[in-house]
Amino acid sequence: MPASKRDQLLATAERLFYEQGFHATGIDRIVAAAGVVRMTLYNHFASKEALVAAVLEARHERFIASLDAAVASASPGEETRALVEAHGRWLERYSPQGCIMAKAMGEFAEHSAEIHALAAAAKTELLTRLEAAVARDGLDPHVGLARRLFLVLEGSNMAVALLGAPTALADTRAVVETLLATARSETP
Amino acid sequence: MPASKRDQLLATAERLFYEQGFHATGIDRIVAAAGVVRMTLYNHFASKEALVAAVLEARHERFIASLDAAVASASPGEETRALVEAHGRWLERYSPQGCIMAKAMGEFAEHSAEIHALAAAAKTELLTRLEAAVARDGLDPHVGLARRLFLVLEGSNMAVALLGAPTALADTRAVVETLLATARSETP
DNA sequence: TCACATTTAGATAGATCGGTCTATATAGGA
DNA sequence: TCCTATATAGACCGATCTATCTAAATGTGA
Numbered sequence: 001m002p003a004s005k006r007d008q009l010l011a012t013a014e015r016l017f018y019e020q021g022f023h024a025t026g027i028d029r030i031v032a033a034a035g036v037v038r039m040t041l042y043n044h045f046a047s048k049e050a051l052v053a054a055v056l057e058a059r060h061e062r063f064i065a066s067l068d069a070a071v072a073s074a075s076p077g078e079e080t081r082a083l084v085e086a087h088g089r090w091l092e093r094y095s096p097q098g099c100i101m102a103k104a105m106g107e108f109a110e111h112s113a114e115i116h117a118l119a120a121a122a123k124t125e126l127l128t129r130l131e132a133a134v135a136r137d138g139l140d141p142h143v144g145l146a147r148r149l150f151l152v153l154e155g156s157n158m159a160v161a162l163l164g165a166p167t168a169l170a171d172t173r174a175v176v177e178t179l180l181a182t183a184r185s186e187t188p
Numbered sequence: 189m190p191a192s193k194r195d196q197l198l199a200t201a202e203r204l205f206y207e208q209g210f211h212a213t214g215i216d217r218i219v220a221a222a223g224v225v226r227m228t229l230y231n232h233f234a235s236k237e238a239l240v241a242a243v244l245e246a247r248h249e250r251f252i253a254s255l256d257a258a259v260a261s262a263s264p265g266e267e268t269r270a271l272v273e274a275h276g277r278w279l280e281r282y283s284p285q286g287c288i289m290a291k292a293m294g295e296f297a298e299h300s301a302e303i304h305a306l307a308a309a310a311k312t313e314l315l316t317r318l319e320a321a322v323a324r325d326g327l328d329p330h331v332g333l334a335r336r337l338f339l340v341l342e343g344s345n346m347a348v349a350l351l352g353a354p355t356a357l358a359d360t361r362a363v364v365e366t367l368l369a370t371a372r373s374e375t376p
Numbered sequence: 377t378c379a380c381a382t383t384t385a386g387a388t389a390g391a392t393c394g395g396t397c398t399a400t401a402t403a404g405g406a
Numbered sequence: 407t408c409c410t411a412t413a414t415a416g417a418c419c420g421a422t423c424t425a426t427c428t429a430a431a432t433g434t435g436a
Contacts (some may be wrong), residue, residue: 110207
């Protein structure tokens with residue numbers, strides 16, 4: 001079955017927003033690229049801001065689903081590494097130019113509190129997942145290992161855009177392994 | 189002596205670009221906030237894009253100068269830590285909402301190759317400085333420690349925006365110290 | 377005082393922005 | 407077959423965008 005017009009709009013807008021930026025992408029370009037007409041967009045979304053919010057929410061749902069799938073199929077004690085690897089795969093496939101949530105935060109910080117909060121919440125949900133994984137792996141539940149891993153994965157986002165995925169993901173794994181080894185040796 | 193009109197424009201544009209984004213900030217808002225007239229801007233800058241480039245270059249020069257000053261006054265063997273601390277101070281003071289170069293890369297990736305390259309080069313110059321500092325500190329010149337530290341500092345940028353400077357900088361120091369300790373123990 | 381460069385004020389251009397409106401067409405399900 | 411929801415085509419709105427132009431005002435240094 002063909003994608004609904006709404007889904008076409010979401011997919012097209014996501015691609016254009018990611019490649020060109022949010023404010024630099026006009027409604028006309030979105031509807032032209034999606035092969036629909038202006039009113040179809042406004043039939044499904046109340047405004048451009050609502051479309052942005054819908055795009056970010058849909059993308060975040062897919063991101064979280066891929067994290068959860070990786071954790072669900074991880075060996076016991078390996079949930080943290082499974083999260084790191086799933087994050088790396090997402091960067092390779094969908095975020096070679098940096099995190100769309102980071103871009104949204106930059107463009108909407110003083111322009112839409114709703115979008116900014118949505119993007120920030122999406123990003124911090126990775127931290128929540130890391131905290132749960134670190135706890136279930138029996139690793140250092142007190143000293144903020146999850147927050148340090150989160151910081152590293154955030155750095156991985158930008159490193160992919162600047163140095164390419166192979167280098168960035170290898171560096172990410174190296175830092176993560178160092179942190180895990182230190183955490184294990186300090187809380188045996 | 190009062191700042192020149194050109195400097196007023198640069199400072200005002202930098203603030204507005206950082207707070208509101210590049211495409212969302214119009215020429216009219218910049219000149220109004222700077223207290224000058226539109227033609228004064230076009231007398232000093234050929235276009236909005238040229239203004240963006242000048243803003244990024246000026247900011248990058250200040251950033252590099254603060255890094256170099258920190259390295260110059262560092263104790264022997266402490267250049268790497270001095271860089272990390274200088275980077276942290278810059279984030280606290282000037283980048284509480286994330287790195288302006290990262291924002292520029294996001295907004296100009298497919299819109300101006302010149303701006304994108306300028307911002308990317310600005311970011312990777314921190315990596316160059318880290319490589320030099322790691323080498324002069326006698327730390328692991330081969331295995332990519334500088335690149336791993338770079339990744340961590342990039343993560344620090346976003347962590348400051350998401351979790352606040354105190355938490356983010358403490359986490360950054362913790363990760364850096366772990367990496368330095370591991371590097372020292374592996375290449376004595 | 378004169379000459380020159382800068383700044384001002386404001387009109388103007390053409391394009392694009394987000395958003396609305398109406399009327400027509402097209403589909404599917406009851 | 408008819409009804410209803412959805413999509414289309416395209417005009418239209420006011421606002422804003424970047425950029426240019428001219429003419430008057432301002433200041434500064436020789």
